[in-house]
Amino acid sequence: MAAALADDGRAIRLWIRDGTATRVEAVAFTPFLLAADEALVGDAAGLVALTRLEGAGDLRWLARFGAWSAALAARDRCREATGLQANAPEAPYRFFPDPVHQYLLMAGRTSFGGLRFGDLRRLALDIEVVTTEGYEFPSAAREGDRIVAIALADPVGFRHVLRGDRLDEPALLAECGRIIRERDPDVIEGHNVFRFDLEYIEARARRHDVALAWGRDGSPMRSRPARLSVAERTIGFRRYEIAGRHVVDTWMLAQLHDIGARDLPSFGLKDIARHLGVAAADRTYVDAANVARQLADDADRLMAYAGDDAVETLAISAILSPPYFAQARLVPFDYQSTTLRGSAAKVDALLLREYLRKGRAVPRPRPGQSVGGGLTAIWHQGVAAPVLHVDVTSLYPSLMIGGRVAPACDELGVFLDLLTHLRDVRVAAKRAAQAAASEEERQHQLALSQSFKILINSFYGYLGFSSAHWNDFEAANRVTADGRAIVTSIVERLRTLGATPIEADTDGVYFTPPPGHAPDDDARLLDGVAAKLPAGITLELDGRYPAMFSYKMKTYALLDERGRVTLKGSAFRSRGLEPFQRRLIDELVRLLLAGRGADAQAVVDRWLGDFAAHRLDVRAFARTETLQESLEVYRERLTAGLRPAAAAYELAAASGRPVQPGDQISYYVAGRTARVAVNETAKLASLWDPARPDENVEYYQSKVLETWERFRRFTEQEGLVPYMDDAPESPQLSLF
Numbered sequence: 001m002a003a004a005l006a007d008d009g010r011a012i013r014l015w016i017r018d019g020t021a022t023r024v025e026a027v028a029f030t031p032f033l034l035a036a037d038e039a040l041v042g043d044a045a046g047l048v049a050l051t052r053l054e055g056a057g058d059l060r061w062l063a064r065f066g067a068w069s070a071a072l073a074a075r076d077r078c079r080e081a082t083g084l085q086a087n088a089p090e091a092p093y094r095f096f097p098d099p100v101h102q103y104l105l106m107a108g109r110t111s112f113g114g115l116r117f118g119d120l121r122r123l124a125l126d127i128e129v130v131t132t133e134g135y136e137f138p139s140a141a142r143e144g145d146r147i148v149a150i151a152l153a154d155p156v157g158f159r160h161v162l163r164g165d166r167l168d169e170p171a172l173l174a175e176c177g178r179i180i181r182e183r184d185p186d187v188i189e190g191h192n193v194f195r196f197d198l199e200y201i202e203a204r205a206r207r208h209d210v211a212l213a214w215g216r217d218g219s220p221m222r223s224r225p226a227r228l229s230v231a232e233r234t235i236g237f238r239r240y241e242i243a244g245r246h247v248v249d250t251w252m253l254a255q256l257h258d259i260g261a262r263d264l265p266s267f268g269l270k271d272i273a274r275h276l277g278v279a280a281a282d283r284t285y286v287d288a289a290n291v292a293r294q295l296a297d298d299a300d301r302l303m304a305y306a307g308d309d310a311v312e313t314l315a316i317s318a319i320l321s322p323p324y325f326a327q328a329r330l331v332p333f334d335y336q337s338t339t340l341r342g343s344a345a346k347v348d349a350l351l352l353r354e355y356l357r358k359g360r361a362v363p364r365p366r367p368g369q370s371v372g373g374g375l376t377a378i379w380h381q382g383v384a385a386p387v388l389h390v391d392v393t394s395l396y397p398s399l400m401i402g403g404r405v406a407p408a409c410d411e412l413g414v415f416l417d418l419l420t421h422l423r424d425v426r427v428a429a430k431r432a433a434q435a436a437a438s439e440e441e442r443q444h445q446l447a448l449s450q451s452f453k454i455l456i457n458s459f460y461g462y463l464g465f466s467s468a469h470w471n472d473f474e475a476a477n478r479v480t481a482d483g484r485a486i487v488t489s490i491v492e493r494l495r496t497l498g499a500t501p502i503e504a505d506t507d508g509v510y511f512t513p514p515p516g517h518a519p520d521d522d523a524r525l526l527d528g529v530a531a532k533l534p535a536g537i538t539l540e541l542d543g544r545y546p547a548m549f550s551y552k553m554k555t556y557a558l559l560d561e562r563g564r565v566t567l568k569g570s571a572f573r574s575r576g577l578e579p580f581q582r583r584l585i586d587e588l589v590r591l592l593l594a595g596r597g598a599d600a601q602a603v604v605d606r607w608l609g610d611f612a613a614h615r616l617d618v619r620a621f622a623r624t625e626t627l628q629e630s631l632e633v634y635r636e637r638l639t640a641g642l643r644p645a646a647a648a649y650e651l652a653a654a655s656g657r658p659v660q661p662g663d664q665i666s667y668y669v670a671g672r673t674a675r676v677a678v679n680e681t682a683k684l685a686s687l688w689d690p691a692r693p694d695e696n697v698e699y700y701q702s703k704v705l706e707t708w709e710r711f712r713r714f715t716e717q718e719g720l721v722p723y724m725d726d727a728p729e730s731p732q733l734s735l736f
Contacts, residue, residue: 001111002186002216003334004243005029005099009068012103015216015244017115017186022216022244031071031102033078034059034362036092040078046070055411057361059094059469068099089365089467104332105353111328111335116444118155120325122317123185125176126151126309127197128164128302130292134686135657137664140203147204148295150176151306154183155314161303165295170208173201180214185245187335188214189317191269191309192251194237198223202240216244229342230255239340246336250313253320253339265567269312278315283308289619322447323454330451343458344465347418351470354414363409368466369473374506375484377491378553380720383592384502384512387548387558388522390494390529391508392486393538394453396460397423399482402536407463407472415470419459426452483507486537493529502550502720510548510556512720519544547593550720559593580607580620580700581707588711597715604708611700618688621700624666627652627659647682655684670694674702 002015006026014025030048035041041063042050049064065071075086075095084091096102104110128151131137132144139145148164150172160179162172180188190197202223205212212221226239235255240247254272258264265271273279284304286294294302321339328335331346332353338346355362392398397419399405406415426449433445462468463476483506490509491501498514513525522541530539549557555569565586567573572585587603610616625648629637635653637643648665659665666685669678676699688695 001109001113001334002244002246003100003103004215004217004241005068009099010066012100013217013243017119022184024216024244027103027107029068029099029103030064030066030106031068031099032065032106033063033071033074034094035061035063035078036364037061040081040093041074044070044074044077046073051359053355053359053361055355055361057355057363057409057411058092059364060361062356071095087467089367092364094362094364098333098337100334101332101337101349104334105349105356108353108357110330110332112325113329116440117318117322117325117447118440121184121186122155122189122314123158123180123183123187124151124153124189124310124313124317125193125197126190126306126313127200128291128306129200130295133292137666138200139660139663140200140207141660147172147200148291149303149306151303151310152176152179152183153307153310153314154185155318158183159307159311161307163299163303165299169204170210173205173208173210173212176201177210177212177214184216187246187248188242189248189250189313189321191249191313191316193247193249194240194252195235195249198240198247199238202238214242214245219243226340228252228255228340231259241336246334248317248321248324248336248339250316250320253317253324256339257320269309269316272316273312276316276319278312278319280308280311283312322443323451326448326451327455330455343454344462344468346455347458347462348465348468348470350418351410351414354412354418358412360412363469365467365469366409366471366473371464371473371476372480372484374480375487376505376553378503378550378723380500380502381550381552381723382714382717382720383547383549383595383597384500384720385547385595386512387502387510387545388513388541389508389510389543389545390490390526390539391542392490393540394423394456395483395486395507395537396479397456398536398538399479399486400459402534403478403482405475405479407470407475409472410470415459419456422452422456426456486533489532490529490539493532497525497528499525500720502548503553503556505554508542510550547595549589549592549714550723551714552723557589557593565590565593578621578623578700578703580616581703583620584704584707585711588707588715592711592714600708600711600715604704607704608701611695611697611704614693614695614697616695617690618668618685618695621695622666622668622685622688623647624664624685627661627663627665629661631659645679647679650679651682651684669696669699671696672698674698 004013006013010029011026012029014027016023016025033041036058038061041047041061044063046065046067047063048066051062053060053062063074065074078093079085082092086093086095127147128149129138129145129147132142146169150162153159162175164172167175202212213219214221221240221242223238223240226237228235228237251267254264254267265275284301286302286305291302324339325335327346328338331338332349333341333346352362401416401420401423404416429445429449429452433442433449436442436445460476460479463472465471487504487507487509491504494501494509494511500512502510502512517525526539526541545558545560547559551571555571558566567589584607588600591597591600591603627648631649631653634649638645647667651667652659652665667682668685668688669676669681670683671681676696681696
């Protein structure tokens with residue numbers, strides 16, 4: 001099911017799949033607003049009902065309106081009267097700005113009903129663009145940049161590439177819209193489709209006055225600024241709405257996936273496809289930095305490349321999307337919103353739906369307080385082999401259910417009821433997956449299990465979420481304190497049994513097994529560790545690795561049974577590293593894991609020699625940065641002493657080219673000697689000439705040596721050594 005607000009704001013239009021056909025329904029809609037004081041909304045224009053909700057919650061008045069415009073006017077009136085935005089935790093009113101979310105909350109409906117993920121009509125979209133000569137990255141605002149390919153593909157074998165060598169840009173855009181209407185997808189998928197493809201298409205369509213009437217009702221695609229919180233980061237993007245269809249971005253799903261898995265080598269389409277094992281052996285690769293040259297020299301190859309990108313997007317989505325599809329059948333958000341809303345917001349929506357259904361007042365969020373974290377510790381550094389990882393199955397949910405830890409303001413007891421129900425459903429889904437008679441059924445049940453796992457693990461975070469209506473910071477602190485005690489007892493028990501703990505992180509421990517331990521003894525060891533744990537706490541052996549390299553807290557590398565290496569931690573994967581540094585770190589870590597630390601010096605010497613002989617292409621040492629502010633703002637802050645000079649902005653200013661926030665600048669360091677001011681010696685990567693290379697050899701060699709100094713001591717030791725947090729380091733080393 002897809003939904004959208006009707007033009008008159010008095011109904012919600014629903015697109016419902018009925019077998020292979022899609023029918024449209026219009027259902028009555030009376031939007032609502034919650035208020036703490038009757039006077040805020042009692043005489044608002046367009047009010048059709050005002051109900052006092054029972055209970056102790058602050059937001060005890062439910063105001064219903066005859067049209068969306070009247071609800072918006074009431075929201076504005078409350079904002080003016082209180083001086084507070086509707087989403088401010090302390091505001092004495094609450095308004096939910098998504099009409100579909102409001103409808104689902106009050107109607108008790110969710111998306112998709114009995115559909116399976118495989119029943120969805122999915123269409124992947126990918127574009128290729130050319131960049132004006134002299135610029136490193138494309139911009140839809142430049143006259144000379146343009147779309148030269150639009151690739152479309154679906155899971156049932158449709159694959160088509162609109163070619164820019166045969167159609168002009170307006171014709172490409174018009175034909176893309178025609179095919180979308182003809183194929184009539186429920187979902188449009190793309191990799192970084194929000195922050196690039198759709199934004200670029202929208203800008204070029206506006207330039208050519210081409211209507212993007214992609215909606216199922218013939219309406220144009222619309223967009224608005226939005227943000228997605230991913231762990232500690234916030235990603236800004238334009239959110240696109242297409243009536244009757246959902247838009248799913250696999251780049252964003254990969255960001256969310258990596259919060260828990262932390263195993264993706266990067267967020268690029270090709271790297272993810274290779275990592276997930278969905279890259280076809282015969283897929284076409286081209287240099288994305290030279291699309292214009294590829295178009296001129298071999299357009300067929302470029303079009304094949306674009307088509308393969310779309311097919312790969314479908315394959316990645318088939319792995320990452322099903323848990324969110326399953327969530328959309330449970331939570332009062334549509335499918336697209338489910339992929340873009342944080343887990344805490346989903347828990348809040350589940351609680352809110354129950355309180356509104358039972359006519360109960362809703363509490364306001366409590367002011368934010370600090371919450372203690374889980375146990376994170378490191379006891380040893382170096383290479384260990386083999387290594388096992390044991391963790392507690394759903395540690396925090398188990399503690400909350402077993403200890404009856406719930407928000408004090410949850411008068412109805414909904415929090416623990418929901419948590420227990422989701423846990424039971426997840427267990428049933430896992431069992432159903434194991435007993436499934438078909439691969440389709442197995443995948444369906446696994447998606448359900450993963451979906452419920454994500455939600456279950458969000459209930460603890462919800463307690464400490466500052467915008468949650470039923471937050472409770474004391475309860476959150478109790479859960480983390482109990483969790484630290486559990487993990488501490490696991491560590492102590494491992495030591496008692498002769499194992500060597502290496503590192504712990506919240507709910508699990510990496511360790512080397514006792515001397516003489518064999519894989520057949522794993523179950524017995526696990527039982528021995530679990531013997532002293534409280535009832536309701538279940539351990540599982542989450543992984544066995546031939547080798548592990550422990551570098552520092554939350555920074556380590558794992559070698560799996562298939563020979564794959566996973567690097568964990570920003571010190572290994574930071575975007576602040578030049579490409580060659582990441583490659584060097586990867587090489588050194590692989591040697592350490594293979595027990596070949598003695599060969600590391602030769603690798604370092606090779607890199608030093610490559611720089612000395614200018615054997616490296618600029619892409620190996622160029623740094624790419626995204627401009628976060630305009631040049632005018634940069635100059636003002638620089639003059640005011642509010643920020644240091646930055647190479648990317650200085651180069652952008654010197655180029656004389658129009659740039660804007662979001663543009664990327666790629667540059668390298670020229671000159672001589674290792675100690676240089678980068679902002680004074682940097683040059684645009686596009687100016688580097690392989691016939692006359694002028695990169696600063698000494699500068700880049702010093703970075704190689706800095707990296708080597710970080711790893712040298714590990715190549716000279718055997719096995720693990722006690723962790724030393726205060727190990728002396730040269731003050732000039734700043735790589736990590």
